[in-house]
Amino acid sequence: MTAFLARVGAAFLGFLAATGRLAGFALMGLAGIFSPPFYPRLILRQIVYMGYYSLPVVGLTAIFTGMVLALQSYTGFSRFNAESAVATVVVLSVTRELGPVIAGLMVAGRVGAAMAAEIGTMRVTDQIDALTTLSTDPYRYLVLPRLLAGLITLPLLVVVADILGVFGGYIVGTVKLGFNPANYLTQTETYLETMDVVSGLVKAGVFGFIVSLMGCYHGYQSRGGAEGVGQATTYAVVSASIMILLSNYLLTAAFFGK
Amino acid sequence: MSDGRTQPANAPKIAVRDVHKSFGPKVVLDGIDIDCGVGESLVIIGGSGTGKSVLIKCILGLLHPESGSIRIDGVETVGMRRAARTALMRKFGMLFQGAALFDSLRVWENVAFGLIQGRGMERAGAKRIALEKLASVGLGPEVGELRPAELSGGMQKRVALARAIAAEPEIIFFDEPTTGLDPIMADVINDLIIKCVREVGATAVSITHDMVSARKIGDRIAMLHKGKIVWQGPATEIDDSGNPFVEQFVNGRAEGPIQMEVRAI
Numbered sequence: 001m002t003a004f005l006a007r008v009g010a011a012f013l014g015f016l017a018a019t020g021r022l023a024g025f026a027l028m029g030l031a032g033i034f035s036p037p038f039y040p041r042l043i044l045r046q047i048v049y050m051g052y053y054s055l056p057v058v059g060l061t062a063i064f065t066g067m068v069l070a071l072q073s074y075t076g077f078s079r080f081n082a083e084s085a086v087a088t089v090v091v092l093s094v095t096r097e098l099g100p101v102i103a104g105l106m107v108a109g110r111v112g113a114a115m116a117a118e119i120g121t122m123r124v125t126d127q128i129d130a131l132t133t134l135s136t137d138p139y140r141y142l143v144l145p146r147l148l149a150g151l152i153t154l155p156l157l158v159v160v161a162d163i164l165g166v167f168g169g170y171i172v173g174t175v176k177l178g179f180n181p182a183n184y185l186t187q188t189e190t191y192l193e194t195m196d197v198v199s200g201l202v203k204a205g206v207f208g209f210i211v212s213l214m215g216c217y218h219g220y221q222s223r224g225g226a227e228g229v230g231q232a233t234t235y236a237v238v239s240a241s242i243m244i245l246l247s248n249y250l251l252t253a254a255f256f257g258k
Numbered sequence: 259m260s261d262g263r264t265q266p267a268n269a270p271k272i273a274v275r276d277v278h279k280s281f282g283p284k285v286v287l288d289g290i291d292i293d294c295g296v297g298e299s300l301v302i303i304g305g306s307g308t309g310k311s312v313l314i315k316c317i318l319g320l321l322h323p324e325s326g327s328i329r330i331d332g333v334e335t336v337g338m339r340r341a342a343r344t345a346l347m348r349k350f351g352m353l354f355q356g357a358a359l360f361d362s363l364r365v366w367e368n369v370a371f372g373l374i375q376g377r378g379m380e381r382a383g384a385k386r387i388a389l390e391k392l393a394s395v396g397l398g399p400e401v402g403e404l405r406p407a408e409l410s411g412g413m414q415k416r417v418a419l420a421r422a423i424a425a426e427p428e429i430i431f432f433d434e435p436t437t438g439l440d441p442i443m444a445d446v447i448n449d450l451i452i453k454c455v456r457e458v459g460a461t462a463v464s465i466t467h468d469m470v471s472a473r474k475i476g477d478r479i480a481m482l483h484k485g486k487i488v489w490q491g492p493a494t495e496i497d498d499s500g501n502p503f504v505e506q507f508v509n510g511r512a513e514g515p516i517q518m519e520v521r522a523i
Contacts, residue, residue, distance in 0.1 A: 127361075129352075130354060130360070133350055134421075135347040135375070136371070136376055137340070
């Protein structure tokens, strides 16, 4: 029994230590925001890489999600003669939940993994130490631009995901399910509130920060060559995905909880 | 960089005192004491895993010793704050064992990196200096436009040397500068190190287990074994040291006081 409690205690202490290390890393990364040198070109480059090059994957995922959502909700609601709610369900689901979550998970897979691999490779080949010896703070040069890019870019991607998700629902609703286009759009607009969109964008900002933080953190902690970089990539994607889903619940509860 | 005290004229450039560093239960540096004078070329030799790289990284501030003192120009650097450490780095240049070139940047951008990012120099001026430094290590301007992945190992080492001297640092560290190179290219690198260090007028600290290199580039040699300095003296006396550790290492004998730790798989 004592051994069991000791193991539980050790695991809990390990969790606290890991949380502390992650929080310390985030603070070190963000500390450079208040004083020069600043690297606007690096931030812009990360925004382009994270945002522009993620557009196809996020757009395609969003449009198909909207299409499936329209089809599934029609199938369910037709049993209660509530087909007219399809447009409302699609727009609320996409803007509040699916847009930010899907964009977050896609970017975690595409960008978070690449960040961990790039920074991890820099770590195991001494490039991060080389930065330090060249009077350049790696936290400012590598971490901060990525954290800011995540924070800025994901809300922009979610705006696109929202539009395409709703558009996917509209296509299925009007072409396949026979809704009147004008009625569908009226239904979409009538029950949509500003808060629905804003909450999704706030979530997106948080998810973007999480993706960048986990990518940078696990890359920075890489040890032991190619195997270590591979592990860092896996940890970055898995931990970012879990934290996105966890924080999504907490943010939903904060925005809409009773 | 001054803490308000006057540095004596004959004071060492680098003074390491009773430095300890462990990784978990493994003690890597066990009370290191060593000095390096102004303009001197110190070579630290020792087998693999004896703590040579850890010592150099402690002096550079890339690793933090648990105890002891490391003074650069009389200024204590152990426990130094991040901003002060970044400023101190301007005194240093470093050639890493694997070159550690930034593979996302072109060769000239690698060489000019410390000038542009570390010292805020405008790109055109930094590029001119980078091409001069590349020329001083025998590389033409066309190489400056290539990516590091397009270069051979020897060329990468030369670019790394050009990067280390680009900002004309006061102290240059060389981590295994000739490892992995053929004997001719190793000699070319040794000659370039001597030439560049003289040109810049820098203090040099090198770590190696290549005795040809150690004899050629060192004014003074120190031997590290199990986290301690077991011998140090002028490079010319390395063959008459009378120290069994040094004799075994220099002559490359399996028998002697240095026992290689070989574990059964």
